[in-house]
Amino acid sequence: MALRLYDTKTQTLRDFTPLRPDEVGMYVCGPTVQSSPHIGHLRSALVYDILRRWLTYRGLRVTMVRNVTDIDDKVLVNASEDEHWWALAYRMELEFSDGYRALGILPPTYEPRATANIQQMQELIARLIEAGHAYAASDESGDVYFDVHSWPTYGALTRQDVDMLEDAGDADPRGKRDPRDFALWKGHKPYEPESASWTSPWGPGRPGWHIECSAMARRYLGESFDIHGGGLDLRFPHHENELAQSSAGGDGFACYWVHNGLVSIDGQKMSKSLGNSIYASELLSTASPLVVRYYLGQAHYRSTIDYHDGSLREAEAALERITGFLERATRRLTGTRFAATEAIAIPSEFAEAMDDDLGVPQALAVLHDSVRAGNAAIDSDDLSAAASALGAVTAMTDVLGINPSSTAWNGSEDAANTATLGRVIEALIDQRQTARRERDFTTADRIRDLLASSGITIEDTPSGAHWSIDG
Template sequence: MGAVVRLYDSRTQQIRPLQPLVPGRIGLYVCGPTVQSSPHVGHLRSALSYDLLRRWLVHRGYAVTMVRNVTDIDDKVLSGATEAEPWWALAHRVELEFQDAYRAIGIQPPTVEPRATGNVDRMQALIAELIESGHAYAAPDGSGDVYFDTGSWPSYGELTRQRREDMVAAEDADPRGKRDGRDFALWKGIKSGEPESAAWPSPWGLGRPGWHIECSAMAERYLGATFDIHGGGLDLRFPHHENELAQSSAVGRPFARHWVHNGLVTVDGQKMSKSLGNSVFAADLTASARPAAVRYALTAAHYRSSLDLQSGSLGEAEEALGRIERFRARATQAVGTAGPQVLPAAFEAAMDDDLAVPVALAVLHETVRAGNAAIDSADAEVVRRALGATAAMIGVLGLDFGDPAGAESARAQSAYSDTGRQKALETLVGGLVEQRAAARASRDWAGADRIRDLLADAGVQVEDTAGPTRWSIVGSE
């Protein structure tokens, strides 16, 4: 761990060194899905961003405890339920869809994946502490609602650098019983028509937790009152992460030391939305291309940048992977075994510098280019080094998908044989046929016969017609 990993911190708005709370260990909390409906490409992109971060931190020698929660109780989960599929069945079905989508593109499971419904007691304890400290209040109307008093916390807005007086009313709950529209819900009393299975007893009456309190309670349970990194999508900075920070800090929990946010996904330059009908669901994406291509395409932009998914994105990813695979096939055929799997210094520098995966991919392709040149010049030692470095890079990036040694090269070799060799055959034979036609046109019969005999020895039969000369492989269908 001699190298220093630097990450952009959304709170300080600068790239700064990652300084673990405990040397050699990293506590990472990532806001996971609200399991209300099927996952889309934005969910995949976010999960992949933190998968890459975790892989890199592990490579750098850190023991990483990664917590990614599941919000399985929420207004949207309840609204999506039907008589045939209760809210808890809907939540479980969708959670399995998320797991399938993550698994499909090689996203490693977190160390622990707590559900909100399994931590309600801890949320209630935190809410009680906030009330006791004067930072929260129960609604006086008997509804059972409890709100965080944003006016009681002078630092409210520090994560997103907003002034409280400039904020609009929070829309996370019915405003009944609020002292101020900007206050946000910690506990929601049960409403008429809501199932009792979605309510828990509490000092304030039957109800369920607000969204924001969930993450504060679960992060503290598994990572402690303060931890190293909090991650999530850019759309969660406000109000979700701002509220998490406020409610935890208000009762003396320093909370996250480093805030990381990944950029969002657009489709052909437009934000995904139901009204536009342009949402790209994870299942459709993973069905349209092999896993490595989907994973590659979703790393095309820096994790903090917006990623624009276009119709040709997966094709471009396939082409890029094809170049890598063809080199591995050629190199394996040329030198047999690879050299040590050592990452190039430029690759490591890119990954250490705020996880610059696009720059790291450029290093990967430059290594492939140099390796191909070494094959052409018969420099076996350079080929072996390039082959080993390539394996190391695709391993860290998660593009190997756990293939046994050589399996990917064998697959690439097969594709190369079926497609590349056919193209080479057509080029070579076509060239000789053209030379024979030129010889016949100039009445060089002896030269034409030599080319015909050469082709016949190679198993190629030539047929002269009134039009272009036809050729075929003897014995082929």
């Protein structure tokens, strides 16, 4: 089955065919670093991490670009006398990076900052002016605007009639020919810091938000590339304006538009005005990063996630079932001829789910079915089936980035502590086994109770005693 993705522009499921064989160019709108990352930022980044991992598993070499918008109206507004705009932007960028890293999100191939691509933005603006699709403001403010009526297909991404749109609120309308025209370049204002201004053919100023992504996508991926991703809230005006200005500038731009759903809180839209935003640091303080990754990644990427009390507990319970099986199967197979098995391909049902518009919920169902089958195989002492299940579960969790045994989730210190704990437990189990052989049941029961009080469960089997840590 070929990979199919839902293309927001055509509003259809389309077979994915990359522009170049075995290669994929993907641009994802990254953060505007004016404040701390929230749960929605993490969810969006995770969606495209999973897509990237799946494309890689399918044998494609992925070039992924995720930008950083470090100059913007909001960045300037949130700066202060004690913290310059560029210092605020960098501090927030580091917070985003920390959140991505905590969730095991792979770093992008390129992560360009807007401020490092001003020349490319000006070049695109100049092309648009020359082609008659942009103009300098009539009030000599230094502003430059995109003429939405000059581009016949404006509104194609979101299927809107340009004459029915509300005014673009990204700049003072005085210099506009039409209130729906949007800013490509913003002339410097007296109350803005000089450091937030660059020289240009139209006067000192800074780029508009939309032109930034068009210029960076072109610089790092070329005139045409495969996938453009971002949150559903970016479809309009940001992505609509990107598509219009890039196309009007002569670029093919994105072949597929992919948008992830948003996150609500107890059924309400998350927003600062409602005071219900959950920030990344808060979320990561309530559960392990692996649990958070599982929670944010388990729903279909186009659906809305509703966060509520108990959400993380449900994810934690699901992960405990996976972890428990992996640990149990590894212990049971140690020392047998099934201990070192060759890498096992993921089940076809899992692949079919992932190929069908990244159907993670269905893929997770296959994963948990394999866990149940593996536990049943261990119960019946079918070591061959247990080994197959262990290989399949390992492969599936690796693809999704949720393998609890992966080094991504186990630092060297944690691994050393786990190994030490394991040796202590094994020694106590050996003592218990010796006591049982010598019919010293008082000592055997005392050791069992000691382990149980510490959350360690002993499972006596025909092949010996095995232990697991309770969830």
